[in-house]
Amino acid sequence: MASRGIRDSEKFAGLIRDHAGIVRKVAATYASDPDDRADLVQDMLANLWAAWPRYDDTRPFPTWMYRVALNVALSHVRSVYRERRVMIPLTIDHDTVAATGPDHAANHALDALHATMARFDPLNRAVLLLYLDERSHREIGEIVGLGESAVGTRIDRIKQKLRRELA
Numbered sequence: 001m002a003s004r005g006i007r008d009s010e011k012f013a014g015l016i017r018d019h020a021g022i023v024r025k026v027a028a029t030y031a032s033d034p035d036d037r038a039d040l041v042q043d044m045l046a047n048l049w050a051a052w053p054r055y056d057d058t059r060p061f062p063t064w065m066y067r068v069a070l071n072v073a074l075s076h077v078r079s080v081y082r083e084r085r086v087m088i089p090l091t092i093d094h095d096t097v098a099a100t101g102p103d104h105a106a107n108h109a110l111d112a113l114h115a116t117m118a119r120f121d122p123l124n125r126a127v128l129l130l131y132l133d134e135r136s137h138r139e140i141g142e143i144v145g146l147g148e149s150a151v152g153t154r155i156d157r158i159k160q161k162l163r164r165e166l167a
Contacts, residue, residue, distance in 0.1 A: 016045065
């Protein structure tokens with residue numbers, strides 16, 4: 001493992017601070033319990049730090065951060081599923097990450113969206129999260145390991161399912 005100097009540590013800490021919302025959103029999407037969410041955030045940050053020496057700074061940091069965070073979250077879902085044999089549902093707590101104010105109609109719509117997302121498989125949940133975060137199909141594909149056209153097809157199917165279930 002490459003040695004890390006203070007300057008490198010400070011650069012990492014600054015990037016994490018600048019993009020902390022990514023870790024919070026991913027954790028809130030995959031863990032409903034506040035303690036589980038805090039553990040997941042800690043695991044994501046530990047994995048980001050461990051992977052930091054391999055980060056290619058010619059690539060966008062948020063894309064790399066999403067990829068690492070989603071891989072940790074998906075591993076978490078798999079381990080919880082193996083332990084409990086159930087998927088973790090989203091709760092209203094996710095709204096605190098996404099909500100921008102006391103707009104009750106918007107919060108109700110978010111509740112419905114999150115309830116629907118909770119029924120998606122982890123990969124579709126990740127694709128939807130990235131799509132809602134306005135990532136390009138190419139970037140989503142890089143993060144989740146799909147081709148750009150497969151991402152487009154998946155997003156179209158997700159939209160159709162959302163229209164049906166939220167109508």
